[in-house]
Amino acid sequence: MSDQTEGASHRPAPVHTHPDDVPLLTALSALADPVRIQLIRDLASHPDWALSCSNFDVPVGRAAKSHHFSVLRDAGLVEQRDQGPKRLNRLRREEFDARFPGLLDLTLRADDTE
Template identity: 45%
Template sequence: MTTATKPRVLDHPTREEIRLEGVLHALSDAVRLRIVSDMAQADGAELSCSFFDLPVTKSTRTHHFRVLRESGVIEQVYRGTAKLNALRRDDLDTLFPGLLDSVLRATDAQTARLGA
């Protein structure tokens, strides 16, 4: 297979490489938390980066998705020219039982409290 026909593959940590502090760092940003919340509501669907309505520039959006991918929170794959994103819920639930659900519930409660 030549370089021109070789599919693009992004680096992801294996399940064993995912670290709690990396996941918590990734979830500590409001924009990234919004991305994860939207993905959780999509229930396992692969979503394109353009699906998300985010108040940031394209380069900042790219940065946020990279942080989520490198921490092991999401998986990104290319399908043709589209980069699709999926929440690594099974990996996160196996490694840190209840963490993702707790964070998402707290996010919902905060949104309701602040009316954001």
């Protein structure tokens, strides 16, 4: 019983938080970081599931990058899916926008790069 649809995946699946369960303060704090803004913008400019974590071009090491993705997951901004050794990413556009209307658009459309 309790069979997974997947085969033997001996890796802890990433923990997600749905945007509906995210407090406003958490969302704002998650977006109030230049690296995470960059990650989100990169993500937005590619198709869903197109990028694995190592594909993002931010000036921090792997560990910090992993930390940032954890923050983005907790804020309901990013969904992750394991495929082979890679962890593919998807921006939760609609779900997040339903919870915080306009916030994501703001982050993506702001003219300044900071």
